[in-house]
Amino acid sequence: MVKRKNIFRSIGFALLVFLIVMFAIFPFLQMASLSLKYQWDWGNPSFIPKQINLEAYKELLNIGQELKNVPESIVLLLEEQPDLTDAQRKAILAKYQDTGDVFPFLRYFGNSLILASLAALMSVTLAVFGSYSFSRLRFRGQSAVQRGVLFVYMFGGILLLIPLYKVFVALGFISTPTGTFISLMIIYMVQTLPVSLYMLGNYFRTIPFSIEEAAMIEGASRFGTIWRIIIPLSLSAIVTVYIYSFMIAWNEYLFASVFLKSFKEYYTLPIGLKTLFNSKNAIWDRIMSASMLTALPVIALFMTIQKNLAGGLTSGGVKE
Amino acid sequence: MSRFTHSSDGAAAAIKETAVQKLSTRAQRDERLGWSLVAPSVFIILALILYPVLYNIYLSFFDVSLSEGNTFSGLANHQEILRDSEFWKSLSTTMIYVIFTTAGTTLAGLGTAIVMNKKFPLRGLIRSLILLPYVAPVISVVFAWQFIFDPVNGIFMDIFYDRLHLFSERFSLIGSPSTAVWIAILFAIWKNFPFTYLMILSRLQAIDENLYEAAEIDGANGWQKFRHITLPEVYFVVNAIILLRVIWNFNKFEEVYLLTSNVKVLSVYTYLKAFTGTMDLGQGATLAVLQFFILIGFILFYVKKVLKW
Numbered sequence: 001m002v003k004r005k006n007i008f009r010s011i012g013f014a015l016l017v018f019l020i021v022m023f024a025i026f027p028f029l030q031m032a033s034l035s036l037k038y039q040w041d042w043g044n045p046s047f048i049p050k051q052i053n054l055e056a057y058k059e060l061l062n063i064g065q066e067l068k069n070v071p072e073s074i075v076l077l078l079e080e081q082p083d084l085t086d087a088q089r090k091a092i093l094a095k096y097q098d099t100g101d102v103f104p105f106l107r108y109f110g111n112s113l114i115l116a117s118l119a120a121l122m123s124v125t126l127a128v129f130g131s132y133s134f135s136r137l138r139f140r141g142q143s144a145v146q147r148g149v150l151f152v153y154m155f156g157g158i159l160l161l162i163p164l165y166k167v168f169v170a171l172g173f174i175s176t177p178t179g180t181f182i183s184l185m186i187i188y189m190v191q192t193l194p195v196s197l198y199m200l201g202n203y204f205r206t207i208p209f210s211i212e213e214a215a216m217i218e219g220a221s222r223f224g225t226i227w228r229i230i231i232p233l234s235l236s237a238i239v240t241v242y243i244y245s246f247m248i249a250w251n252e253y254l255f256a257s258v259f260l261k262s263f264k265e266y267y268t269l270p271i272g273l274k275t276l277f278n279s280k281n282a283i284w285d286r287i288m289s290a291s292m293l294t295a296l297p298v299i300a301l302f303m304t305i306q307k308n309l310a311g312g313l314t315s316g317g318v319k320e
Numbered sequence: 321m322s323r324f325t326h327s328s329d330g331a332a333a334a335i336k337e338t339a340v341q342k343l344s345t346r347a348q349r350d351e352r353l354g355w356s357l358v359a360p361s362v363f364i365i366l367a368l369i370l371y372p373v374l375y376n377i378y379l380s381f382f383d384v385s386l387s388e389g390n391t392f393s394g395l396a397n398h399q400e401i402l403r404d405s406e407f408w409k410s411l412s413t414t415m416i417y418v419i420f421t422t423a424g425t426t427l428a429g430l431g432t433a434i435v436m437n438k439k440f441p442l443r444g445l446i447r448s449l450i451l452l453p454y455v456a457p458v459i460s461v462v463f464a465w466q467f468i469f470d471p472v473n474g475i476f477m478d479i480f481y482d483r484l485h486l487f488s489e490r491f492s493l494i495g496s497p498s499t500a501v502w503i504a505i506l507f508a509i510w511k512n513f514p515f516t517y518l519m520i521l522s523r524l525q526a527i528d529e530n531l532y533e534a535a536e537i538d539g540a541n542g543w544q545k546f547r548h549i550t551l552p553e554v555y556f557v558v559n560a561i562i563l564l565r566v567i568w569n570f571n572k573f574e575e576v577y578l579l580t581s582n583v584k585v586l587s588v589y590t591y592l593k594a595f596t597g598t599m600d601l602g603q604g605a606t607l608a609v610l611q612f613f614i615l616i617g618f619i620l621f622y623v624k625k626v627l628k629w
Contacts, residue, residue, distance in 0.1 A: 013438070017446065020432055023510065024450045030475070031464035042473040130361035138347065139354035145362060152369055153564070154615065156571025158587045159608045162594055162601055163372035163379060169386055190368040197361060222353055251457040253574045258595055270459040274578060277463060284473070287463050295460035302455045306448060 031295075035288035042284055056289040060105040102281045105290055107265070108272035112250055115181065115268060119188035120245035124238060126189075127196035132226055135201040136209075146201070152194040157254045165258055177263040184259050188252060192245035199244070203237040204230065240305045247298055269294050373612075379605035386601070397606035407607070410589040411614075414570065417505060417585050422565045424509035426558065429516025434550070436517065437524045454514035462579045465507055469493045500582040508575050516561050523557045524550070559627055563619070570615050586611045 033047040035057070041050050058064050078089055133139075134146050164187060165174075173179035211233070212225045220228065231238065253270040260266050267275070273290055276282060380397055382390035401407050436447055453461070469476050471492040480486045493499045531549050540548070573587040584592070586607065594604025 013435075013440070016435055017440065020435060021446055021449055024453055024514070027461055027464040027468065027510070028452060028456070030468055031461070034464070034467060043478075045475045045478045126361045126364070129357040133354045133357035137350045137354035137357070139351040142354065145358055148362075148365070152365065154567055154612075154619070155369060155373060156573070156587060156608075156611070158571065158573055158590050159376060159612055160369065160372045161591075162605045162608060163375040164368070166379065166384070166386070166601065167372065167375070186368070190364055193361060193364060194369075247455075247457075251459070251574075253459060253578060254591070270457070270578075273459050273463075284467060288467070291460040291463050295456045298457055298460075299452065299455055302451070303448065306451075 028295075031288050031291055034284055035292050037285060039283070039285070053285060056283075056285040057293075059286065060103065060289055060293060062106060103272065103276045103286065103290065105272070105293065108267050108269045109293070111266055112268040112270075115185055115188065116246045116249035119185050119249045120192060120242050122185075122189040123192040123196050123245045124200075124242045126193060127200050127241065128231065128238065129226070131197045131201035132204055132230060134197075135204040136212075149194050149197050149201075157191075161254060161258060164255075168259070174259065177266050180259050180263060181266055184255060187255050187259075188249040191252070192248050195248070196241045196245055199241050200234070200237060203234050207233055243301045243305050246301065250298060376605050377609050379602060380609045382602050384601035384605065386599075390602070393602070397603050398610075401603060401606055401610065406584075406589065410584045410586050413501060413583060414585040416501060417508070417572075417576070417583070418566055418569045420505045421508040421512070421569050422562060424505065425512045425516050425565055426562055428509055428513040429561075430520055430554070430558065432513060432517040433520035433524055434546075436521055450517065451514045453511050458511070458574045458578055461511070462507075465503070465579060466494060469503060471495070494580045495582065497582040497584075500580045504576050504579055504583045507579050508569065508572070511575055512565070512569075516565070519557055519561055520554055523554050527553045563622060563627075566618065566622070567615065570611075570618075 029047050033049060034042065036052050036054070037044075037049040038051060038053045041053075044050065134142050168174050168179075168183045173183040207230065212229055215225045215229055216222075251270065252268075253274070256268045257271050257274070260268070260271060273287070273294065276290065277287055379390070381392060381394060383393045383396075384390050432450065436443065436450070468474050469492065471477055471490045476493065477487075477490045481490050494503050527549070532545055535545050535549060571587060572585065573591065576583050576585050577588045577591065581588075590604050590607040590611065593607060594601050
């Protein structure tokens with residue numbers, strides 16, 4: 001009797017785990033499956049495509065697009081004219097290639113990558129020194145600074161959007177694409193700075209002060225200890241915070257949509273995808289493969305920090 | 321002998337003095353270094369977060385124009401908004417959205433944390449799979465959700481119309497505002513429950529196993545153990561998460577706007593007012609300020625009355 005109850009229990013439990021996992025990953029399965037399906041297969045509720053369609057991925061990643069949309073007669077013509085130079089051939093083919101206009105994925109990907117990685121770099125650099133300061137040094141106003149950082153959590157993006165837009169317009173940044181790009185970079189840095197400060201501050205407090213003290217007794221300066229001891233010891237935390245900031249900037253839509261509105265060349269992935277979805281070029285397989293390619297780098301990055309987090313660097317550094 | 325002690329006293333005093341001096345210069349040095357290290361961050365936060373917030377409050381009293389200057393209009397913006405029925409509608413949408421997403425996220429997170437705290441095969445893999453919704457960019461998952469509820473090809477209509485015959489026709493759940501808000505709520509719960517789950521799980525793992533064993537010896541059943549041990553232990557972290565979740569979801573823009581344009585929570589309403597059509601930045605600023613003060617009011621109420629801090 002007891003045994004039977006246990007079996008029912010574990011089946012029930014397994015079912016519960018299964019339901020939770022399905023709830024979490026169902027949309028991802030949907031996305032992956034649809035990105036590989038042909039149009040005639042969309043209505044089929046099964047996740048397994050009847051025939052694998054890689055066209056959308058090839059198009060987005062610009063693989064094998066040379067002869068697409070080129071009429072057969074032109075291809076034949078080119079083959080029959082062996083004395084044409086390569087440059088001439090390319091010029092003729094270029095007339096027929098407009099896939100880049102449909103959705104220049106690689107371009108938007110690059111924009112997002114530059115913007116997010118630079119913003120995260122600036123944010124983490126500032127945060128290393130800032131959070132070292134309020135987690136380690138005593139000075140007047142220290143706790144006010146620390147609490148002020150948390151207070152920033154209360155301000156939503158929309159509260160900052162209008163005044164910042166007004167300020168950057170008044171400064172003349174918004175009139176050129178480069179200026180817009182720089183202002184967005186600054187804004188992303190600011191948006192991730194409080195989180196970086198908070199997370200790094202928490203981490204620095206876990207590093208035993210005795211390690212630093214030992215270095216200082218041996219004559220190292222404060223900067224020396226930050227550079228030689230704090231940074232190497234908290235490298236995993238710094239990488240984690242960097243990736244976290246990167247992800248925030250990579251995902252941002254609100255500011256990008258307002259600031260970059262008139263510079264299509266400088267779109268980041270979120271606005272690019274949203275624009276694609278609202279355009280006549282919206283086809284499910286194209287949208288889903290673009291979604292997959294937008295999500296994958298972020299998911300991969302997250303998986304790496306998840307492992308990093310487990311290794312406690314300090315445990316080996318000092319023995320109490 | 322007495323002279324000797326005297327002189328040694330003097331030496332000790334001298335040593336003490338230099339030590340004090342050294343200490344004070346070290347404290348002074350720390351103070352200077354402390355401020356100079358944190359100054360760039362503080363300056364940037366003041367200039368690009370605090371100043372804009374104040375500037376936003378200032379703007380709310382003006383008729384704002386990007387090309388010409390601002391014209392002072394007093395409380396005209398505020399009055400106009402309070403008389404606008406759209407504003408009250410979006411405020412109530414926001415309330416519904418915040419209440420149900422917060423409740424849903426917290427309950428789903430708590431349940432998941434309790435399940436994941438037990439030992440079972442493949443737990444490590446499953447724990448990371450569950451984090452996927454939280455990790456993936458909003459823009460990359462909204463289209464999958466839209467497809468699920470797509471009237472023509474979506475799996476939802478396939479099940480509920482084709483197989484179960486619950487509806488008389490295929491229709492778009494995301495298409496009409498009255499149903500779209502529930503999809504947006506479900507989406508937000510799905511997107512954010514992993515965060516809640518993670519926070520609660522780390523608290524659960526810190527609970528002393530002996531408490532449960534002692535309760536079992538006393539004959540407590542599963543529910544009693546949950547009610548009298550688990551719940552009090554996670555009480556604080558759950559309340560803190562609820563507070564954060566309310567703040568975040570009250571300000572939520574992307575998770576709503578990118579999924580559907582039919583759900584006008586306050587942030588979306590403000591965005592549309594300020595950056596589409598006639599681009600009324602003054603009214604937008606006023607809306608943002610009102611939203612901010614409503615949030616502050618709620619936080620004070622929650623902290624004083626519910627948490628009793």
